[in-house]
Amino acid sequence: STQSTWGAQLSPLDLGTRAVLHSIWTKEGVAGFFRGTLTTVVGKTGETVLYFVAYEHAKRVALDRTGGYNVMGLQVVSMSMLARLFATTLTYPHNVLQTHLREVHPLTGRHEFNGIARTCTKIYATEGARGFFYGLTPHLLRSLPSTGVTFLVYELGLHALGYA
Helix, strand or coil, rough: CCCCCCCCCCHHHHHHHHHHHHHHHHHHHHHHHHCCHHHHHHHHHHHHHHHHHHHHHHHHHHHHCCCCCCCCCCHHHHHHHHHHHHHHHHHHHHHHHHHHHEEECCCCCCCCCCHHHHHHHHHHHHHHHHHHHHHCHHHHHHHHHHHHHHHHHHHHHHHHHHCC
16 A cells, blocks of 8 residues: 555555546646536436436326226336336437547547537547447446336335325
């Protein structure tokens, strides 16, 4: 381990985090800490809105088919996973943009991608439309199961509290 200027022991993780923060601060200033924020806000807001609209629509359809009985269990898991699949697939390019905007070239130490329009053009030119969906499958494999469980617990909680 390494001694800090204050005498405390630092782990390699702390040293790495501090080194990264210092590097961002010295090379880019305050703006460096907010690189990709616009794509995050727009992308996550859009994904969340699409997700809830799709989930609520599926829930209404399921309630109509069951004559108004509560929809639970596997139905909730399935509806929430399908809603997440729909919303994430439509909005996934924002993740790719965000990643590219934050990437630093290992040799130059500079950002290769600057600006959303230029980044989109560069991705499309080098990888085609498929480039905007690179990494989608592992992302879905991680997020779909947790979404199903989260919304099952949410619906069970609403039911237990008398809101459903």
